[in-house]
Amino acid sequence: MGNLRVAAALLVALNVAMLPMMASAQIRQNYYANICPNVEGIVRGVVQKKFGETFVTAPATLRLFFHDCFVEGCDASVIVASTGSNTAEKDHPDNLSLAGDGFDTVIKAKAAVDAVPQCRNKVSCADILAMATRDVIALTGGPSYAVELGRLDGLRSTAASVNGKLPQPTFNLNQLTSMFASHGLSRADMIALSAAHSLGFSHCGKFSNRIYSFSPQRTVDPTLNQTYAAQLQGMCPRNVDPQIAINMDPVTPRTFDNVYFKNLQQGMGLFTSDQVLYSDPRSRPTVDAWARSSRGFQRAFVTAMTKLGRVGVKTTGSQGNIRTDCGVLN
Ligand code: HEM
Ligand SMILES: *[C@@H]1O[C@H](CO)[C@@H](O)[C@H](O)[C@H]1NC(C)=O
Ligand SMILES: CC(=O)N[C@H]1CO[C@H](CO)[C@@H](O)[C@@H]1O
Numbered sequence: 001m002g003n004l005r006v007a008a009a010l011l012v013a014l015n016v017a018m019l020p021m022m023a024s025a026q027i028r029q030n031y032y033a034n035i036c037p038n039v040e041g042i043v044r045g046v047v048q049k050k051f052g053e054t055f056v057t058a059p060a061t062l063r064l065f066f067h068d069c070f071v072e073g074c075d076a077s078v079i080v081a082s083t084g085s086n087t088a089e090k091d092h093p094d095n096l097s098l099a100g101d102g103f104d105t106v107i108k109a110k111a112a113v114d115a116v117p118q119c120r121n122k123v124s125c126a127d128i129l130a131m132a133t134r135d136v137i138a139l140t141g142g143p144s145y146a147v148e149l150g151r152l153d154g155l156r157s158t159a160a161s162v163n164g165k166l167p168q169p170t171f172n173l174n175q176l177t178s179m180f181a182s183h184g185l186s187r188a189d190m191i192a193l194s195a196a197h198s199l200g201f202s203h204c205g206k207f208s209n210r211i212y213s214f215s216p217q218r219t220v221d222p223t224l225n226q227t228y229a230a231q232l233q234g235m236c237p238r239n240v241d242p243q244i245a246i247n248m249d250p251v252t253p254r255t256f257d258n259v260y261f262k263n264l265q266q267g268m269g270l271f272t273s274d275q276v277l278y279s280d281p282r283s284r285p286t287v288d289a290w291a292r293s294s295r296g297f298q299r300a301f302v303t304a305m306t307k308l309g310r311v312g313v314k315t316t317g318s319q320g321n322i323r324t325d326c327g328v329l330n
Helices: 002-024 039-053 057-070 100-114 125-139 173-181 187-198 208-212 226-235 259-265 272-279 284-292 294-308
Strands: 201-203 245-247
Touching (some): 057 294, 100 125, 173 187, 259 272
């Protein structure tokens, strides 16, 4: 018994001692400076070309990065394809129809990086996704920032691991705050990151409860702008084709900007999880501040993206590796 207690105390001490060691295995800027000096230019070239072909490249890549980081950490596990014996993350129903263009962006950038002999099999898919995400934000008018690198690719990807890991559009502020907090992200980080909904599309089914069946007493969510609600009903009639998707930012759908917050002030947040940031008095002051100040929002967004990019990263050989094919575990 005494020995066990000593062993337990030792384990606790060891864990505490290891915390700073683990923290020192951090990702950092310019990680590939000697390994593959032009990696950021190579990735940017591919992203620019693909963005020129289709705008969806931007929202698809940004959302893919978020879903990657929130399930098993930023380790490109979301990109792995299912095999006969394993249903991977991307085939979980909550992948919420991740657009194929995000996957395609990473795979094309990986091919371009690996075409350079010095870089071949030296750059992780997780890092390529992080760089591509930074690039699509800049291409759509958002802030540019130095991206931290040095992640390894994860060793597993299962649909089961997605359960309960992604926020739902029906979430209230407490649910949003606690899910983001479980990844070390503050409420301000959560609010800043939600502005990713400044770009991209949603299928009608994700918010139909707000315009058709809000409660037994009311058809339309009272926090929704009633003019906007009527427009949404027009674009998304009952029994609409489930493939139909509409812009999440009705005002500037192709620009990454703080109009997202101005929309919330007008009752034009598409999901409950968007509008609640304004209707809840605890988060409203932040929404108001970033609706006023584009610079303030951009600064907070870069901070939050950098923190998101650190979630669950793998940096040692026992935790991960560099995949040769982003869609297949080594
Ligand atoms: C705060 C909680 C969040 C919830 C509840 C949420 C939920 C959703 C839902 C339901 C959709 C529509 C999916 C569809 O119908 O196809 C969507 C789209 C999107 N989300 Fe989120 N999301 C959240 C946070 C984020 C964050 C933090 C990011 C990125 C940093 C993000 C990026 C995107 C993007 C870019 C799209 C558009 C995708 C496209 O057009 O292909 N979301 N989100
Ligand atoms: C609803 O949106 C319109 C613009 O589409 C705006 O003029 C109006 O003030 C909004 N109503 C509310 C209550 O915010
Ligand atoms: C892009 C992608 O992989 N989408 C899949 C999401 O999950 C459903 C099943 O729940 C698949 O049918 C999609 O192909």
